[in-house]
Amino acid sequence: MSPMRIRALATVVLLTAVAVTAAAQAEWIYAAAGAQYVVVNPGGGDVVHRGELSVADFRPGESGEAVATPDIVPTPGGRYVFFLFPGADRAIVVDAETHQPVWSVSLPAGTRRIVFSSMGTSLWAFTGGSSWIELSHQRGRLTDSGRRAASLGDGAVAFNRRATRVYGNRGNDLVFALTASGEVVQTVTLQGGPYDWQISPNFRFLAGTSARQLVMVDEARGRAVGTIPGAFAGGVFHPSSREFFALSADGNAVLRIDAARGAERSRIQPPLALAAMFAQADGTLHGLAPSATTSAGASGGPALVLDLAGNPRVVPLPAELGRGSAGGAGGVSAAGVTLRPGGGFACF
């Protein structure tokens, strides 16, 4: 083949590759305050949908009352988004294709937090009591599976790929326990806990954040690979699992941490103080600022900071968001939602 033909062939191959990969996924940011929610396109920063979760749907007779800000939890395939209102014992399910609420599902009494298993086949509800309760999940609907998992002290816990292991605190230490029996199979001795635990998308690294330090644990080696002192308010793993973005407790710094070594790579200073962060499937990092108050004194309502690590851009959320919510303008929550058609798990 002549060099020109090879070049032409290479171009065709690459263009096809780009076309195939680009059409892959749809990404949205859901933000909510009280019963109001908006859907933002992270590409342009434009609001593509505004909606209201009808409170009457899940709390008969109490509509119109101020409601707390919900936790937004997308299903692993991104097809549905669960809005969990603290203390409501129900979640409202929104269809991520139409952005409309479709139904509500009941949860165990006193559910404070929900976590989906990575395959999306089950949902774990934390009732704040002595256990996590497993519900079977299929297409946005839940049924009680009857399984219970032992509770592991304070702080957020994490589950492995098939939710057969649960990671949480026992005193200062991190324990790996069997979800079914609560039996501890591994203990990693630590200081500075209790930690909030997050597991990397490939289930290899555990990032623990506390008011005193950050610790990175290699699950397969069963030991801490590094610690970073400081007060932290959680963070988010890069979808590659190779990096963790940790948010300082005051929301004014984001640390980029090498997951395999537990060491800081660089530091990002967001333009606004952040309350939460989330990453897109392609690794773009976004933040949520509860208030657009800057050091210069300009003030405003909640805002999104898009593409934190690259070219940060502040996008104010609509002013009406959060009006009438218990937490006021500051009580806002947000989550990134990635629609993954076909799921694509389970086959090699």
Added chain:
Amino acid sequence: MAEQTIDKELDLSGEVCPYTFIKSKMAIEALQPGQVLRVTVDNSESAGNVPRSLSGEGHEVVSVDKADKGRWRIVVRNGSTVE
């Protein structure tokens, strides 16, 4: 080499494993010790596998030739000993 006398011809064009192996094995076993079978196969793997397999069964592979584009001829002599 002198022209080999062929006692039986077997055309396995269009066949792949396991049929190539089974049919050639049955054909060679139907012959008397010392008699010669010529098998024609139409793909390179069979051309590689059939002689290997038959030789593993104790028969003597006389030759493997490429007869034509996408055609191989395998000549095998029944090597079973009379008991």
Added chain:
Amino acid sequence: MLLISVVSGLVSGFVGGYALQRGGFCMHSAFRSIAFEKEHSIVRSWLLVLAINIPAVLLLEQAGLVFPARAPLTVFAGLIGGLVFGLGMVLAGGCVSGTYYRASKGMTGSLVALTGFVAGGLMVTRGVLQPVRGWLMRTELSVAGEEASLYNLPAVFSTGFFPGFGFRWLIAGVLVLAIVIFLLRAPKSRFTVGWSWWQTGVVVGLVAVAAWYFSALEYRDYGLSIVQPTNALAGWLLVRESGGINWASWFLLGLIPGAFVAAWRAGDLSLRVPSARRLMQNLGGGVLMGWGANLAGGCNIGHGITGVSTLSLGSIWATAATIGGVWLMTALVYRTTAQPQT
């Protein structure tokens, strides 16, 4: 990044396809020969691939370059999927990779089998058999809450056992040593058409290592596989869903021309049509393979090479079930073929 993935995928696929074709690397023949023949050169190629990959995967993991995912031991999905896959392989006249490279050199029977394979796969992943898979995959045996492998197996007997790299190297070392001893006792082969078993084993083995490395660059924590990219490409071509397009997809796209060129250089390129009866059988075999591989969560490559290299018990189990299926159907074919002539 995308460029590295596409180029390395296509190049590895081309080399892989070339090697599979020249080496006649048919895992179906390998599995059959274990029980039905006295000649084991393709089994040797396969074992050589494993002997290269078991330590390579461990080394890449220890170096922090790759974080291998392991297939879970889904008892029924692995058993039934593997058996059905094995049965289908015999009827289709080749394993999944074999079907790809044979189709590439103009063997219409394999092309028909491939069509059946894609259709069968879609039935399981997105079609009417989806609930069956979900149901079969529910029963899973794990060791200390982890995917079971030869490395963490002692934890079954002693809670709190943690497999360090020293222990892993010990297990890997023993296995590799056993394979090497077996390979060194190989008889000299005569009348080799194409590559010898060790040439094929070395090249396919190195391609499999490259697959781990390049996949990790795009954060895909697995090695060589055929079923997943087949589903992904079929999803994109048929229903325009492009989730799951990754390094393995480019590998598969490179494999086809690689096998084509190898066949062309060996003068093995021509359109061959088996009897209508055989074509129907190939189609049925292809559909069974599609069902089986997708129920088991992998094929002779995804489980048989990549999964076994991680010493995942789920992959070993599925591969053993596949071998069982091949033996069962071969014995059956033996009988039905033998009858009319005797």
